[in-house]
Amino acid sequence: MLVAARGAVSGPRDVPTVLIRLLDSVYAFLKNHPTARQTGQNVAVYARAHGWIEAGVEIGGPFESDDRTILCTTTPAGRAARAVHRGPYNEMSAAHSAVLEFCRQRGYQLAGLSWEIYGDWHKDPSQLETEVYYLLS
Secondary structure: OOEEEEEOOOOOHHHHHHHHHHHHHHHHHHHHHOHHHHHHHEEEEEEHOEEEEEEEEEEEOOOOOOOOOOEEOOOOOOEEEEEEEEEEEEHHHHHHHHHHHHHHHOOOOOEEEEEEEEOOOOOOHOOEEEEEEEEEE
């Protein structure tokens, strides 16, 4: 998936705040760059061992950035384990735990990257849907 994204280092407690800040800057960039057109959902990619987050939106094609903070990048490629979380974002840890347990039980090795694809926004948090992926080695 092709993504217009911005990255930052964050501690676990600060992820929600940092994620919103990163997405806000990507949306501000998209307003001024019509060649980088959003075609899909919000995405966050994590390299948790390093505290690195890239957050952005799915786009329809590559673009050249005149802003070094917004990059044209992709979600990780390869085989992945996946779960779907339905409900509030602050309860997503159960989906992450389920994927990790699934991998542990089957002896799958993790490659160190995970990502989330956020479904359409709903005022009712119970209607939110987020896909959680872990890249496998």
